Amino acid sequence: MTTMNTQVLLASRPTGEPIPENFDIVQSPIPEAGEGEIVVRTIYLSIDPYMRGRMDDAKSYAASVQIGDVMTGGVVGQVVQSRNPKFSEGDFVLGMFGWQSFSVSDGSLVRKLDPAVAPISTAVGVLGMPGLTAYVGLLDIGEPKPGDTVVVAAASGAVGSVVGQIAKIKGCRVVGIAGPADKCAYVMEELGFDACVSHRSETLKTDLEKACPDGIDVYFENVGGKVFAAVLPLMNDFGRIPVCGLIANYNLTELPPGPDMSARVMRNILTKRLKIQGFIVTDRYDRFPAFEKEVGGWIRDGSLKYREDIIEGLENAPAALIGVLAGRNFGKMLVRVSDDPSRP
Amino acid sequence: MTTMNTQVLLASRPTGEPIPENFDIVQSPIPEAGEGEIVVRTIYLSIDPYMRGRMDDAKSYAASVQIGDVMTGGVVGQVVQSRNPKFSEGDFVLGMFGWQSFSVSDGSLVRKLDPAVAPISTAVGVLGMPGLTAYVGLLDIGEPKPGDTVVVAAASGAVGSVVGQIAKIKGCRVVGIAGPADKCAYVMEELGFDACVSHRSETLKTDLEKACPDGIDVYFENVGGKVFAAVLPLMNDFGRIPVCGLIANYNLTELPPGPDMSARVMRNILTKRLKIQGFIVTDRYDRFPAFEKEVGGWIRDGSLKYREDIIEGLENAPAALIGVLAGRNFGKMLVRVSDDPSRP
Structure with missing residues (x-):
């Protein structure tokens, strides 16, 4: 000792x-x-x-x-x-x-x-902060409806894996974005995602387009950078983008070089009537009891891994x-x- | 004839x-x-x-x-x-x-x-599309609360002038952004805005900062460009940005030069838990009866000019x-x- x-x-x-x-x-x-x-x-x-x-x-x-x-x-x-x-x-x-x-x-x-x-x-x-992040971000901001296409980055991670599985439970088509093939295989075979594309692929944009033939209704943003750039043109009218993290940006020491994409982001927000909303789980602890009951139940009955x-x-x-x-x-x-x- | x-x-x-x-x-x-x-x-x-x-x-x-x-x-x-x-x-x-x-x-x-x-x-x-745009954008997306600071660009225009006056009626501090001095004088003296700054000023950022000592809770976005860039750092936590237009961008023939500000926009959305939501008035005609009754009343009793x-x-x-x-x-x-x- x-x-x-x-x-x-x-x-x-x-x-x-x-x-x-x-x-x-x-x-x-x-x-x-x-x-x-x-x-x-x-x-x-x-x-x-x-x-x-x-x-x-x-x-x-x-x-x-x-x-x-x-x-x-x-x-x-x-x-x-x-x-x-x-x-x-x-x-x-x-x-x-x-x-x-x-x-x-x-x-x-x-x-x-x-x-x-x-x-x-x-x-x-899964029953703590990452799980609650997934729960409130997807349900309260993402507002998924049956048949919606939900895309989640960092799909095999602590948050993304829960987002995708809850979206499946809610009747959505779920597309993950992950790095290596073993993570993509895991989210599809173990977690039941409908598709998964690799952000390391040279053809990320077209891969994502093929995986989302009906566009994207909800994009759960926890990455930023080139993944966001690939998602944005595929967003459907009235799409929702909960933002809980921007891991691709955390190590930035300065703003990326141009062109200034913010004009394109704003144009997409306007013409497609998108909602982009940031949230921090620590503001949302009022949702913990509902989360614990619902997600705890899904874990116990095996529907959420x-x-x-x-x-x-x-x-x-x-x-x-x-x-x-x-x-x-x-x-x-x-x-x-x-x-x-x-x-x- | x-x-x-x-x-x-x-x-x-x-x-x-x-x-x-x-x-x-x-x-x-x-x-x-x-x-x-x-x-x-x-x-x-x-x-x-x-x-x-x-x-x-x-x-x-x-x-x-x-x-x-x-x-x-x-x-x-x-x-x-x-x-x-x-x-x-x-x-x-x-x-x-x-x-x-x-x-x-x-x-x-x-x-x-x-x-x-x-x-x-x-x-x-005022009783048509521009007025309804102001009404649904401010009330349904902006969700102003008494004491909030509301900033509206194109403040003397068909939409902005209504946004600011409704925000005043709702008990907010209202700061307009307009071009020339006569428009600023109009929104302050005739429409009752608390302050107005000029987007033509070299010191727009500091002018706006002085006009918004408690930060900005709602920014009604109908302009984009440098006005948005000046507003963003002043947004308070949980701020709301309804986006009904981007007039500064409409004549763009290509994306502006770098750096890529979208990383900064997303960081602000995340860390301040902002909601940015685009809307188009033609999706919102279900709100017309309430709008016509309420705004029509304010026009008839002189509280909205x-x-x-x-x-x-x-x-x-x-x-x-x-x-x-x-x-x-x-x-x-x-x-x-x-x-x-x-x-x-």
């Missing part, structure tokens, strides 16, 4: 893609719970694209991580010490405890998890984030920081 | 700004009503920015005018011959009769106008459209093609 707390700090702000040197891995004593506090041992650290934005100084929807601070992140862990009457030692919990092997918390915004309901790792995946990409060891978290931003993960990316006693 | 029908035809498609040579003015016999038809004498021809789009061959939300065809347009006129039981000679009517001094119609999509309710010219202005910019003679219609696209009109642009017997 370790006696030290491993922490991953932001060492410097990246220019473009993050590099390992942007992170510092340090050891410190395991914290002690003060009155009203708990100490949590990290089991799973969630790795998500939004973390790239936290490494910048730029104004965004959430505060930046400061140089020298522990990287921000969602954690599934176990209470190892409690001086808070709401928690007992051994409880499994979810919280924003960051990239560290132990953390101390006053218990606010910490949620207890029941391993009998679902594997605890799903609390940062998920895939996890788990690496071992907190020291590998920087590489995991760099990989997620490059699309190298296959499924929801997790770092297993310590043993999961809830798994057989 | 004339015995000939003057018609303005599309002679050629413009490249960039329309020029007088894109139009042909021809004379033909006044049409005769067949069984079930009416002949209408044009009194007012409406001149609107959307007409520029109809001159192009490009796919848009409505069919192009073909070379040699009469230019499309809304008309307020008077029935001079009727073989349709629903209409009598002397009735004032509204219809899409085009740029001609007489037209024949089977009466479908023709609406009778009562000069006792409002001046008949308002049927193509309008201004018309009327030129005489159908032969001046091409110059009127060219002027509207350059922002040279001051108020709703109309061509008076023949006498209005309803006006004293």
